[in-house]
Amino acid sequence: GDTIYYILKKSKKRRDLIVIFSGFAGHYTEGRYNYYRTLKDVDANLLFIKDDKGYFSVGTYYFGTNCSWKKNSSIEELIEYISCKENLDLFATVGSSKGGYSALYFGLKMNFKYIVSGSPQYRISDYLKSITDEKDPQYGLKILNGITCNDFDDDYINNALLYIINETLNKPIIYLYFS
Numbered sequence: 697g698d699t700i701y702y703i704l705k706k707s708k709k710r711r712d713l714i715v716i717f718s719g720f721a722g723h724y725t726e727g728r729y730n731y732y733r734t735l736k737d738v739d740a741n742l743l744f745i746k747d748d749k750g751y752f753s754v755g756t757y758y759f760g761t762n763c764s765w766k767k768n769s770s771i772e773e774l775i776e777y778i779s780c781k782e783n784l785d786l787f788a789t790v791g792s793s794k795g796g797y798s799a800l801y802f803g804l805k806m807n808f809k810y811i812v813s814g815s816p817q818y819r820i821s822d823y824l825k826s827i828t829d830e831k832d833p834q835y836g837l838k839i840l841n842g843i844t845c846n847d848f849d850d851d852y853i854n855n856a857l858l859y860i861i862n863e864t865l866n867k868p869i870i871y872l873y874f875s
Contacts, residue, residue, distance in 0.1 A: 698760065698770040703729060704778060705742040712740045713784040715775055715808075717791035717798035718747050720754060730795055741784050745771065747794065750842040751835075757820055758798050759843050759853075772806060788812060792873070800870070801857050807866045814873040818857060821850040
């Protein structure tokens with residue numbers, strides 16, 4: 697029931713699937729695809745997934761809005777569907793910032809071989825609470841409030857990636873980039 701916007705760029709020669717997650721596009725800027733121009737000449741199957749839900753459509757770390765964390769499983773289902781339909785190997789996840797978090801989260805959870813993550817956030821709830829804006833001092837909190845509900849509190853959102861790290865048996869090669 698979730699709408700997920702994506703672009704699949706197919707390779708004629710390769711069976712590798714690289715999934716690219718979007719980062720924040722900016723305050724009050726709708727989510728968009730990241731690294732499309734950067735990766736346009738890479739010979740692999742590239743799946744660009746846009747995160748554009750929530751407050752001002754800036755994204756929700758692919759968790760969905762108003763506790764509809766089905767978005768998270770819908771992302772997994774989309775990746776599995778495309779990899780099965782196209783007979784592709786789960787090769788790598790890529791992203792920076794919000795996308796870097798998502799690259800780690802889904803890369804670990806779905807047993808990708810490689811994860812490339814640039815400046816990922818880790819404790820999402822704490823991070824979003826720290827974001828302010830001149831026009832709206834509670835900007836980040838409003839993004840967070842669009843994700844949370846009684847079933848998923850700050851502690852769960854802060855530790856969602858830690859839970860995946862502790863549960864997974866997957867041992868991918870991880871490249872972390874920070875500035």
